[in-house]
Amino acid sequence: LERESLVAFDAADDADSLEEVRVRYLGAKKGALKDVQKQMGSIDPSDRKAAGMRLNEFKSKIQSVFEASQDRLGGGGEAGVDPTFDPSLPGIRPNLGHIHPITQTVNHLMEIMGRMGFEAAEGPEVEDPWHNFVALNIPEDHPARDPLDNFYLATASANSDRSVEGEQLLRSQTSTVQIRVMENRKPPIRVISLGRVYRPDDPDATHFPMFHQMEGLYVDEHVTMANLKTVLRVFATNYLGGDVQIRFRPSFFPFTEPSVEVDFLWNGNWIEFGGAGMVDPAVFEAVGYDPEKVSGFAFGLGVERLCMRRHGITDIRDLYSGDLRFLRQF
Numbered sequence: 001l002e003r004e005s006l007v008a009f010d011a012a013d014d015a016d017s018l019e020e021v022r023v024r025y026l027g028a029k030k031g032a033l034k035d036v037q038k039q040m041g042s043i044d045p046s047d048r049k050a051a052g053m054r055l056n057e058f059k060s061k062i063q064s065v066f067e068a069s070q071d072r073l074g075g076g077g078e079a080g081v082d083p084t085f086d087p088s089l090p091g092i093r094p095n096l097g098h099i100h101p102i103t104q105t106v107n108h109l110m111e112i113m114g115r116m117g118f119e120a121a122e123g124p125e126v127e128d129p130w131h132n133f134v135a136l137n138i139p140e141d142h143p144a145r146d147p148l149d150n151f152y153l154a155t156a157s158a159n160s161d162r163s164v165e166g167e168q169l170l171r172s173q174t175s176t177v178q179i180r181v182m183e184n185r186k187p188p189i190r191v192i193s194l195g196r197v198y199r200p201d202d203p204d205a206t207h208f209p210m211f212h213q214m215e216g217l218y219v220d221e222h223v224t225m226a227n228l229k230t231v232l233r234v235f236a237t238n239y240l241g242g243d244v245q246i247r248f249r250p251s252f253f254p255f256t257e258p259s260v261e262v263d264f265l266w267n268g269n270w271i272e273f274g275g276a277g278m279v280d281p282a283v284f285e286a287v288g289y290d291p292e293k294v295s296g297f298a299f300g301l302g303v304e305r306l307c308m309r310r311h312g313i314t315d316i317r318d319l320y321s322g323d324l325r326f327l328r329q330f
């Protein structure tokens with residue numbers, strides 16, 4: 001064993017293999033030396049003293065061989081430590097990433113609406129005209145379907161087929177998810193959908209060609225506009241803080257009737273955050289619901305707008321600039 005171990009220590013040619021050899025012979029638990037030590041008990045008592053001395057001799061020899069190998073490999077101190085390493089120098093702090101402010105907002109909105117019993121639903125960002133328009137009561141000749149106002153996929157030529165089976169586009173609103181949910185489920189329904197939408201707007205302080213919406217849909221028997229107003233007011237109070245007042249202004253959307261613009265009174269100003277209304281009977285018919293039996297409300301709020309108001313952000317482009325000096329503040 002002695003000879004074998006001396007050869008092994010000599011053969012170690014880097015810190016890793018030296019460490020392996022050290023564990024093999026000097027390891028506190030399974031090292032060969034430990035094995036020998038364990039056998040001491042079974043030695044005849046009259047021989048035990050001599051054997052113990054021999055073992056100690058072996059131990060110190062092997063220990064010094066180990067240290068010699070360490071010196072030879074330049075380890076000096078602890079095995080595997082770079083001798084040029086200066087532990088007194090200040091460390092380099094690793095760059096930790098964190099969650100983007102819009103993702104934080106999405107999570108926060110989901111949590112607030114979740115407490116009111118709304119569960120999250122999702123839909124694809126590349127949509128067909130049925131879900132983005134037709135089922136939402138937006139007919140073929142409606143200006144909202146204009147190629148100048150939508151990102152049709154490259155396979156779609158400007159004046160090609162814009163019918164139900166027509167060309168795909170990047171969804172321009174999360175109202176598409178209302179249709180997808182109702183097509184697959186029966187009332188009662190209480191969902192929100194938070195996701196990206198796309199419109200070919202020139203970027204400025206308040207516009208960006210990609211932004212996020214929070215869509216809400218509540219369908220049951222006897223749902224009223226008062227329910228809509230209460231849900232939105234409770235939501236705004238939770239997200240923006242304080243007792244936020246809410247105002248509805250008459251508006252028009254093809255998929256709601258009546259339709260309203262939603263304003264919140266915040267820091268003394270009435271600010272528009274999105275649109276809402278009672279689900280249009282034509283939409284219920286498109287998904288196979290009986291408009292005589294169920295009623296519902298829907299709303300769509302701008303996520304960036306909510307996030308920007310809450311955090312005092314004045315330019316939407318900052319959110320998507322990737323500038324860490326900006327992003328690190330959240």
Ligand code: PHE
Pocket residue numbers: 172173174175253256274275276277298299300301
């Ligand atoms: N989809 C509408 C928009 O993008 C908002 C909306 C959603 C209005 C739901 C009414 C109901 O402007």
